[in-house]
Amino acid sequence: MGLYEILFWFLTVMALGCALGVILSRNPISSVLFLIATFFAISGHYILMNAQFLAIVNIIVYAGAIMVLFLFVIMLMNLNADTEPQKNRLIQLAGVISGGILFLVILGALRNVPVASLERTNTGIGLIKNLGKVLFTQFVLPFEISSVLFLSAMIGAIVIGRKE
Amino acid sequence: MPIQYYLFLSMALFCIGIMGTLMRRNAIIIFMCIELMLNAVNLLMVAFSKMYGDAQAQVFVFFIMVVAAAEVSVGLAIIVMMYRKVHSVDINILNRLKH
Numbered sequence: 001m002g003l004y005e006i007l008f009w010f011l012t013v014m015a016l017g018c019a020l021g022v023i024l025s026r027n028p029i030s031s032v033l034f035l036i037a038t039f040f041a042i043s044g045h046y047i048l049m050n051a052q053f054l055a056i057v058n059i060i061v062y063a064g065a066i067m068v069l070f071l072f073v074i075m076l077m078n079l080n081a082d083t084e085p086q087k088n089r090l091i092q093l094a095g096v097i098s099g100g101i102l103f104l105v106i107l108g109a110l111r112n113v114p115v116a117s118l119e120r121t122n123t124g125i126g127l128i129k130n131l132g133k134v135l136f137t138q139f140v141l142p143f144e145i146s147s148v149l150f151l152s153a154m155i156g157a158i159v160i161g162r163k164e
Numbered sequence: 165m166p167i168q169y170y171l172f173l174s175m176a177l178f179c180i181g182i183m184g185t186l187m188r189r190n191a192i193i194i195f196m197c198i199e200l201m202l203n204a205v206n207l208l209m210v211a212f213s214k215m216y217g218d219a220q221a222q223v224f225v226f227f228i229m230v231v232a233a234a235e236v237s238v239g240l241a242i243i244v245m246m247y248r249k250v251h252s253v254d255i256n257i258l259n260r261l262k263h
Contacts, residue, residue, distance in 0.1 A: 023183060035199065091186075095186030099186060100183070110168075125218075139223050
């Protein structure tokens, strides 16, 4: 068992444990912190799969921007107390059971997929040079459209969040 | 590392996100679980990109991140507006569309 496998299992356990922490912790602030830890574990997986650019973008965009936005909203609305009434055990049980059944269904459907190993070849694919070439030749129109999407999202957030 | 391990990992992350969406009542935590599901899909797409040696899936992951960022900004604005109106983020209060 080499370093690659040890890192893989460590990151897998970290991702799954922190994802369970997100949905099980009572305090929303600790949920956000668990989610940031999950994103770091997923970024580690990206680095293991030679997707270095996406690993950095994942940390900058998700852990750096989106989660800070979540923290701002939680702290501005003073939600860090446990405001959630825990009376409805039946709905929680139903949620866990239906999620577990979905997991079992996909597991049963994908149990027999043919084994394809991820070899460590063609390692330069996730670098920013290669991805930038693909992004600005094949995907240049969606790239420009996504800037319009961002503009509309920005205007929409301002209009919705404005006090009238 | 076989592709199955990444398949099962992202499946487990996706199902944890679904469980959280179904069992929590706090709108912000439900939103975070949706982000968790998006990240599970991203992880699987990067694994397939590695398997086929193709960069297009990674560009798609990049676009998913773009859409997620736009979605979070609008969604959090909606949650803030909802909190101003009803002083709670419990989604059980938001069932007025039913009546």
